[in-house]
Amino acid sequence: xxxxxxxxxxxxxxxxxxxQPDGLAAALGLVAILVFTESLLVGPAVAATPQIAAALLWxxxxxxxxxxxxxxxxxxxxxxxxxxxxxLPDGRDALYAGKVIAATLLLLVxxxxxxxxxxxxxxxDVLLPGHLLLVSAVGAIAMPPxxxxxxxxxxxxxxxxxxxxxLALPALLPQLICVSAGVTAAxxxxxxxxxxxxxxxxxxxxxxxxxGLTIGPAAIE
Amino acid sequence: MPxxxxxxxxxxxxxxxxxxxxxxxxxxxxxxxxxxxxxxNGAGKTTLLRAIAGLVPLARGTRVxxxxxxxxxxxxxxxxxxxARENLAFFARYRGLxxxxxxxxxxxxxxxxxxxxxxxxxxxxxxxxxxxxxDVERCAVVLLDExxxxxxxxxxxxLAARIDACAARGQAVAIATxxxxxxxxxxxxxxxxxxxxx
Numbered sequence: 001x002x003x004x005x006x007x008x009x010x011x012x013x014x015x016x017x018x019x020q021p022d023g024l025a026a027a028l029g030l031v032a033i034l035v036f037t038e039s040l041l042v043g044p045a046v047a048a049t050p051q052i053a054a055a056l057l058w059x060x061x062x063x064x065x066x067x068x069x070x071x072x073x074x075x076x077x078x079x080x081x082x083x084x085x086x087x088l089p090d091g092r093d094a095l096y097a098g099k100v101i102a103a104t105l106l107l108l109v110x111x112x113x114x115x116x117x118x119x120x121x122x123x124x125d126v127l128l129p130g131h132l133l134l135v136s137a138v139g140a141i142a143m144p145p146x147x148x149x150x151x152x153x154x155x156x157x158x159x160x161x162x163x164x165x166x167l168a169l170p171a172l173l174p175q176l177i178c179v180s181a182g183v184t185a186a187x188x189x190x191x192x193x194x195x196x197x198x199x200x201x202x203x204x205x206x207x208x209x210x211x212g213l214t215i216g217p218a219a220i221e
Numbered sequence: 222m223p224x225x226x227x228x229x230x231x232x233x234x235x236x237x238x239x240x241x242x243x244x245x246x247x248x249x250x251x252x253x254x255x256x257x258x259x260x261x262n263g264a265g266k267t268t269l270l271r272a273i274a275g276l277v278p279l280a281r282g283t284r285v286x287x288x289x290x291x292x293x294x295x296x297x298x299x300x301x302x303x304x305a306r307e308n309l310a311f312f313a314r315y316r317g318l319x320x321x322x323x324x325x326x327x328x329x330x331x332x333x334x335x336x337x338x339x340x341x342x343x344x345x346x347x348x349x350x351x352x353x354x355x356d357v358e359r360c361a362v363v364l365l366d367e368x369x370x371x372x373x374x375x376x377x378x379x380l381a382a383r384i385d386a387c388a389a390r391g392q393a394v395a396i397a398t399x400x401x402x403x404x405x406x407x408x409x410x411x412x413x414x415x416x417x418x419x
Binding site for chain 1 (some may be wrong): 274275276289290291293294296297298299300301302303307311312314315316338342347410
């Protein structure tokens, strides 16, 4: 029942995003401009270094997740829509879990576009494309629980625009390290390292999902 | 002590927000029928409804609710990127209710059946769309915060009729309001400085 309710909230979120895709557009725009700027700033030789390409892409994706989720909660605050949700049975749990599910699906799209853009713009020679897809997909699943938690915690704070990245980015370091290293290994053709980092990424995703599901619903004001 | 008939009850409920005591030891039971809560601005009417809805934590006291709660605040509480129909369908599905009566409910409130987001509707139409939830989600406890605000005369009459219908169905309805002409015949409680006064 709880999963069904979370899925309904996620469906509502995705329907809203389809009607007014400002969150997705902002996330895609941010990732595209950062990848493009990076290739211009450091030059093609350095930008195509697998470690740098992977790290910058995933920092951009972390910021894009923050941006999309902040916009999503902003919409809930308009006309107090969030109050109607919180007053529903299991409303807090459904709201948190629904936002995480919807953000994960959006991030999968943004990560796919961002990765394709990086490969194309930086002319990356990816030796293990299947591994790259796997690590990127797990990376996209690993980030939303924590970001949703921090956006929810700071929902009514005036300094939210500053606080969320300030709190979320350090907390996302384990995920960012694992996904960057896993992507680097996939690009350079080190299958063992790529899978090992992917396994670590799954572990961090599980920890953040459990922490988020435990604290997140109660943190929503 | 709440009886079996009571749908919702607060016992010794105290609410403290930002170091300010908003409600002080409220004892209130809501049985089937309408209860009107009156009081000056800042008396704590909204907080009282939010406390019954479980939207604010109680510093002291207990809250007991039997069945689902429908809380309509003084803003429409609809997702502005979705159409009125999509909003109402979401709430109905969430509660496991049929969605078949939504079009009729919206038509009954005179809300145009448009696929566009409620963002594009007028404030009054958004308010009407929100009130159409009364016809779709027939919850045991209905909490209405200033429901007559932003409504024209026609909509005020429609709302008064819906409130009567809720009472006739045995729903417990609590209304925080300044407007009381339409509600004069109901049980009325007065809230002053966070406490219920006789």
